[in-house]
Amino acid sequence: MKIIPFLILFCSLQARATVCENRGPNVILFTWDGVRGQEFFRGTGAFHALELKKEERGEIFSTFWKKHAGEGMVLGGGNRYKIGSRTAVSLPSYQALTLGKATACTKNKDCPPIQEESVLETIQRSLHLQKKDVAVFASWNRIQDAAAKNLELITNGVYPNRVLDETMSEDMLKLQEEGLKDLPEWNGSRKDHYTFELGLGYLKKNCPRLLWISLVDSDEYGHEGKYPEYVRSLRQYDQYLDRLLKALASMGDYGKQTTLIVTTDHSRGAGPLWRGHGVTKNTEKNIFLFATGRGVKPIGRVDDRGLSLQVRPTLEYLMGLSPSGQPLPNILVE
Ligand SMILES: [Zn+2]
Numbered sequence: 001m002k003i004i005p006f007l008i009l010f011c012s013l014q015a016r017a018t019v020c021e022n023r024g025p026n027v028i029l030f031t032w033d034g035v036r037g038q039e040f041f042r043g044t045g046a047f048h049a050l051e052l053k054k055e056e057r058g059e060i061f062s063t064f065w066k067k068h069a070g071e072g073m074v075l076g077g078g079n080r081y082k083i084g085s086r087t088a089v090s091l092p093s094y095q096a097l098t099l100g101k102a103t104a105c106t107k108n109k110d111c112p113p114i115q116e117e118s119v120l121e122t123i124q125r126s127l128h129l130q131k132k133d134v135a136v137f138a139s140w141n142r143i144q145d146a147a148a149k150n151l152e153l154i155t156n157g158v159y160p161n162r163v164l165d166e167t168m169s170e171d172m173l174k175l176q177e178e179g180l181k182d183l184p185e186w187n188g189s190r191k192d193h194y195t196f197e198l199g200l201g202y203l204k205k206n207c208p209r210l211l212w213i214s215l216v217d218s219d220e221y222g223h224e225g226k227y228p229e230y231v232r233s234l235r236q237y238d239q240y241l242d243r244l245l246k247a248l249a250s251m252g253d254y255g256k257q258t259t260l261i262v263t264t265d266h267s268r269g270a271g272p273l274w275r276g277h278g279v280t281k282n283t284e285k286n287i288f289l290f291a292t293g294r295g296v297k298p299i300g301r302v303d304d305r306g307l308s309l310q311v312r313p314t315l316e317y318l319m320g321l322s323p324s325g326q327p328l329p330n331i332l333v334e
Contacts, residue, residue, distance in 0.1 A: 019252065020207030020251060020252070020253070020254035021207065022133070022207045022208075022209060022254060023253045023254060023257050024209070024253070024254060024256075024257025024258060024294070025209075025257050025258070025259070025294060025295075025318055025319055025320065025333075026207075026208065026209050026210070026211075026254065026257055026258040026259070026294075027209075027210055027211075027258070027259050027260075027261065027315050027318050027319065028203070028210075028211045028212075028213070028244070028248075028258060028259070028260045028261070029210075029211070029212040029213070029261050029263075029311075029315075030212075030213050030215075030240075030241065030244065030260060030261070030262045030263075031094075031097075031212070031213070031214045031215065031262075031263055031264060031265060032215050032218055032234075032237050032262070032263075032264050033090060033140065033214070033215060033216040033217075033218055033219035033220075033264065033265055034090070034218055034219030034222050034264065034265065034266055034267075034268055034277060035218050035234060035237075035264040035267075035287075035288075036267045036268045036274070037076055037077060037267060037286060037287065037288055038270075039060050039061075039230075039231065039234055040060070040061060040076070040234075040264075040288050041076070041077055041288070042059075043057070043058045043059040043060050044056070044057045044058060044060065044231060047271050047274075048227045048231075048274075051227045051228060052227070052228055052231065056228060056231060056232075060231060060234045060235055060238065061234065061235075061237075061238045061241075062235075062238065063238050063239065063241070063242045064238050064241055064242070064290075067242065068241065068242070068245060068290075068292065069290070069300050069301065070298060070299075070300045071292050071298050072260075072290055072291050072292025072293070072296050072298060072300075073290070073291050073292070073296050073297055073298075073299055073300070073302055073329075073330045073331075074288065074289070074290050074300060074301045074302065075288060075289045075290075075291075075302060075304060075306050075328065075329075076286070076287060076288030076289060077288070077301070078286065079282075079283075079285075079286045080286075080303060080304070080305050080306070081286070081287055081288060081289055081305070081306045081307070081308075082285045082286055082287065082306075082307055082308070083096065083097075083265065083266055083285045083287055083307070083308040084096045084101070084102055084307045084308045084309035085102050085103070085308075086102050086104075086106050087106040087107070087278050088266035088267065088277045088278050088284035088285050089106065089107060089108060089266065089277070089278045090108055090140070090142070090219070090265050090266065091105070091108040091111040091142050091145060091146060092105050092106060092107075092108075092111060093265035093266050093308065094142075094143060094146035094214075094265055095111065095114055095145070095146045096308060096309055097146070097263075097265070097308050097309075097311050097312070098114065098118035098119050098120065098146050098147065098312065099114060099116060099118065099119070099312065100119065100309050100310075100311075100312030100313060100324055100325055101309060102309075107278075108142060111142075111145060112145070113144070113145040113149060114145065114146060114148075114149050115149060116149065117148075117149060118146065118147060118148050118149065119311075119312040119315050119316065120134050120136070120147060120148055120154060120210055120212065121134075121148050121149065121150065121153065121154070122316065122321070122324075123209070123210055123315065123316065123319050123321065124153065124154065124210070126321050127209070127319065127320075127321075129209055129210075131153060131154060131155060132155055132165075132167045132206050132208065133208050133209040133210065134153075134154040134155065134208065134209065134210045134211075135154060135155035135157060135167075135199075135202055135206070135208045135210070135211050135212070136148075136154060136155070136156065136157060136158055136211075136212040136213075136214065137157035137158070137195050137196075137198050137199035137202060137211075137212070137213050137214070138157065138158040138159060138195060138212070138213075138214035138216075139159055139189045139190050139191065139192050139194075139195040139214065139215055139216040139217070140158075140159065140188060140189045140214065140216040141158060141159050141160060141188045141189065142188065143158045143214050144156070144158045144161070147212065155167060155202070155208075157195075157198055157199070157202070158214075159179070159180075159188075159189055159190040159195070160180060160190070162176055162180075163176065163198075167202065167205065167206050168201075168202075168205075169201060169205055171201065172197075172198055172201045172202070172205070175194055175197055175198060175201070176194070176198060178194065179191065179193075179194030179195070179198070182194075184217070184220065185220075185224075186220045186223075186224075189216050189220065191217065192215040192216065192217040192233065192236070193236075195213065195214070195215060196213060196215065196240050199211065199213035200213075200240075200243065200244065200247060203244075203247060203248075204247060204251075207251070207254050209319070210315070210319075213244075215237065215240075217233040217236075218230055218233045218234055218237070221233055222268055222274065222275055222277075223275055223276070224275075225275045227274075241262060244260065245260070245292070248260065248293065255293075256293075256294065257294050258293050258294060259291060259292070259293040259294045259295055259296060259318050259331075260291070260292050260293050261289065261290070261291045261311065261314070261315075262289070262290040262291075263287060263288065263289040263290070263308070263311070264287050264288065265287075266278070266284055266285065266287065267283065267284045267285070267286055267287055268284060269283075269284065270283060287308070289306065289308075289311075289328070291314075291328065291330075291331065294318070294333070295318055295331050295332060295333040295334075296330065296331055297330040297331070297332070299330060302329070302330060304329040304330065305329075306328050306329060309325065310325060310326055310327060310328045311328070312324060312325065313325035313326060313327045314327040314328045314331060317331070317333070318331070318333065320333075
């Protein structure tokens with residue numbers, strides 16, 4: 001009678017692993033708004049020490065540096081990796097990211113929606129992908145003006161839009177409604193908790209070819225001058241990244257054929273100017289990028305230089321299209 005426990009074990013393992021029809025290649029873009037290199041590379045530092053309890057000081061992205069950094073490539077530090085928009089402001093930077101070139105606007109309020117195809121749309125059109133294959137879940141409502149010029153063609157999970165089709169489970173639909181009621185203290189966004197869980201749920205349920213999860217709590221706490229909350233949101237991002245990578249590791253061939261890219265849209269001012277950005281533009285353009293998974297050399301921190309404008313051609317290259325510019329270094333598909 002040994003076969004029965006074996007069968008039970010087998011079935012429970014089967015139930016836990018997501019089986020994806022789609023085997024890839026796939027790309028996930030995970031962006032955190034307004035995160036400084038200071039906190040990403042070094043931790044909390046001396047300037048803010050008195051605002052934090054002892055146990056809150058020090059390294060922030062601990063799980064990342066311990067478990068994941070060496071499995072991929074980390075660009076940045078000093079001015080080695082920079083944003084390609086004219087100013088260190090969110091919407092111009094996200095538009096530069098999805099278009100592969102800078103748009104004319106320099107302030108969020110002056111930025112019209114993108115007028116040309118985003119990289120998500122180009123990949124979708126070129127590979128004849130379905131609506132459910134390309135998805136964006138974002139906390140900040142203005143991400144809609146960078147994600148696509150025609151949002152109806154992709155799964156639009158940008159706050160406050162509701163996704164109401166078969167790509168959503170009962171639990172996800174419930175979470176989506178809760179996120180529209182349980183709003184943060186700032187305008188124009190939902191809390192990152194909801195955005196992340198919706199994005200992760202979407203990944204597991206639908207195995208998308210392209211997924212962008214865009215978080216914003218970090219930038220909002222920064223503007224409010226709440227350093228402990230800013231740091232807490234970053235430690236939460238560290239955990240989210242770990243969960244995302246765990247999910248991919250449990251997804252068989254789909255996970256193996258997926259590249260994950262993590263980055264931010266701009267840095268922030270130094271010392272007493274840390275709350276804002278777009279002021280001392282030379283340093284606030286210095287950001288970081290982590291890539292891991294399919295096609296990425298597992299070499300950890302590198303000294304290579306790069307620009308956020310290279311993300312678009314990198315996505316095109318990874319998805320098998322001819323890139324519209326120079327892809328990021330240390331990425332090579334066999
Ligand atoms: Zn901001």
